[in-house]
Amino acid sequence: MRRMSGRDTKAKALVEEILHSIFFLGQFLKPPCTPEKIISTGRKLAGLKTQYPVSFELYSSQLPRRSPFSCVLDMFVHMIGKQTKKDKDHLLIQMLKDFIRPLKKDGLKSRPLVSSTICVSKCNNSDSYYGVSMSTTGCHPGRIMVAASCLGTYWDSYVAGAVMTYYPTKEKKSYFDGTFKLPGKVHCQSFNLSDGEKKDPCKSCGNLFGLSKTVGMEWAYGHCAEAESLSNLFKNVEEIRNDVHPQYGSFPIPEKKTRAKKNVRDELERILPNTFKWDGHFYTPG
Ligand SMILES: [Zn+2]
Numbered sequence: 647m648r649r650m651s652g653r654d655t656k657a658k659a660l661v662e663e664i665l666h667s668i669f670f671l672g673q674f675l676k677p678p679c680t681p682e683k684i685i686s687t688g689r690k691l692a693g694l695k696t697q698y699p700v701s702f703e704l705y706s707s708q709l710p711r712r713s714p715f716s717c718v719l720d721m722f723v724h725m726i727g728k729q730t731k732k733d734k735d736h737l738l739i740q741m742l743k744d745f746i747r748p749l750k751k752d753g754l755k756s757r758p759l760v761s762s763t764i765c766v767s768k769c770n771n772s773d774s775y776y777g778v779s780m781s782t783t784g785c786h787p788g789r790i791m792v793a794a795s796c797l798g799t800y801w802d803s804y805v806a807g808a809v810m811t812y813y814p815t816k817e818k819k820s821y822f823d824g825t826f827k828l829p830g831k832v833h834c835q836s837f838n839l840s841d842g843e844k845k846d847p848c849k850s851c852g853n854l855f856g857l858s859k860t861v862g863m864e865w866a867y868g869h870c871a872e873a874e875s876l877s878n879l880f881k882n883v884e885e886i887r888n889d890v891h892p893q894y895g896s897f898p899i900p901e902k903k904t905r906a907k908k909n910v911r912d913e914l915e916r917i918l919p920n921t922f923k924w925d926g927h928f929y930t931p932g
Contacts, residue, residue, distance in 0.1 A: 659931040660721045662698045666929050667714040668759070669705035673919040674787050681705065700931070706922050708929040709914075711800035713791045715761045715781035716874060718745070723776060735766050735774050742839055758783050763845060765836040765871035767879040769829075769886050777874025778839075780866075786917045789814055792868035793914035797907065798928030801873065802880040804890050807898065808854040809868035810906045814913040816850070816864055822906040823893040827856030832879070832886060836871050847872060 665681075672679035681702055685691040695702055722741050726734060746760050761778035768774045782788045792813060796806040807824025828834060834857060836845040851872045852860035880887040892898070918924060 656724055657721065658697075660717050660724065662701050662931040663710070663712075663929070664714045664717040664721075665694065665698050665701035666705050666708075666931070667710035667712070667717065669701060670710050670922070671714070671759070671782060671787055673706065673921045674784060678919065678921050704929055707925045708927045709794045709798065709924060710791070711794055711798040711928045711930065712874075713761075713781045714759055715778050718742075719761075719764070719776055719778045738776065739764060739837055739839070739842055743842060746839060760839075761871065762839055763836050763871040764839055765834060765875035767832060767834045767872075767875040769832050769879070769883065772879075772883055772886070775875055775878035775882060777871045777876070777878060779871040780869040786919075788866065788869060789917060790914060792866070793910050794928060795868065795873075796910055797914070800877075800928075802877040802887070804880055804887065804892060805873050805877040807892055807894075807903070807906075809873060810910050812850075812853070812867040813910055816867065818853075819906060819909075822898065822902045824898065824903075824906075825854055825856070826890050826892045828876070829886065829889040831889075832876075834872060834876060 668684065669681045672681065672684050682691060685694060719742070722738055722745070726738060726741070742764060749760055759781050761781040763779040765777045765779075766774045767777070780788045780791055782791055792809060795801045796810055796813065801809070804824070804826060807822075808826060809824075811819055811822055811824045834847075834855075836847065837843065838845050846859050846861040847855075847857040848862055848870060849860045849864040850867050851857045851870050853864075854867060855872060855876060857872065880890065894902075915924070
């Protein structure tokens with residue numbers, strides 16, 4: 647058997663994660679949809695089961711850390727590799743636009759599981775770090791994915807802390823404030839994935855990250871592309887992260903942070919589907 651290269655291994659892990667996330671979300675459909683129903687072609691199903699058995703085994707017991715389209719974004723970033731910085735953002739947005747265009751089914755206002763927005767964050771000459779908006783349909787799946795991103799260590803803890811300040815409602819917690827004002831040197835810009843046009847941040851992102859010139863809606867906290875993009879920036883560029891100062895000061899009071907996390911976890915467990923028997927783990931492909 648051919649030995650897998652590092653790039654192949656990464657791509658395989660992403661496909662595994664995409665499948666697991668899609669199969670998990672199938673449980674919210676009415677009636678719930680099994681992997682066997684989602685992958686309707688018998689031959690394809692057998693091939694996928696052989697190649698990605700863990701996705702099939704764990705979709706009803708372990709939570710995804712993020713939505714499928716977030717993995718798709720990573721796949722494109724992985725495919726582009728080391729392009730020149732100037733072209734990379736434009737190329738990535740164009741590739742995603744080309745990818746999602748044919749997915750719009752006739753009669754549907756939106757594309758299920760497809761993000762509407764990408765955000766690009768960078769600082770001076772740093773690389774760009776990307777994020778996409780939550781790509782689930784229905785209230786509970788999106789809410790679950792945000793909780794999973796906060797608790798499953800997918801998001802940087804500063805971003806998770808800011809989101810947990812509000813989650814699951816739009817009301818700020820009285821006992822915990824992890825919001826912060828983004829350092830002025832960070833450039834954070836979103837783009838519409840349908841037409842490629844720039845988008846101003848919404849009111850929620852203004853409240854979470856101190857972004858200015860906010861317009862329009864106060865979307866559900868943690869649903870916007872800014873959260874994932876900034877999280878990736880903080881995880882990769884330590885000097886920027888060191889310049890971020892959450893409202894709770896140098897350290898959150900442990901009991902208050904624990905209480906905020908418990909609040910998120912309680913809500914998460916409350917809205918999980920009946921078919922899902924959580925073993926307490928977040929699915930991490932490996
Ligand atoms: Zn927003």
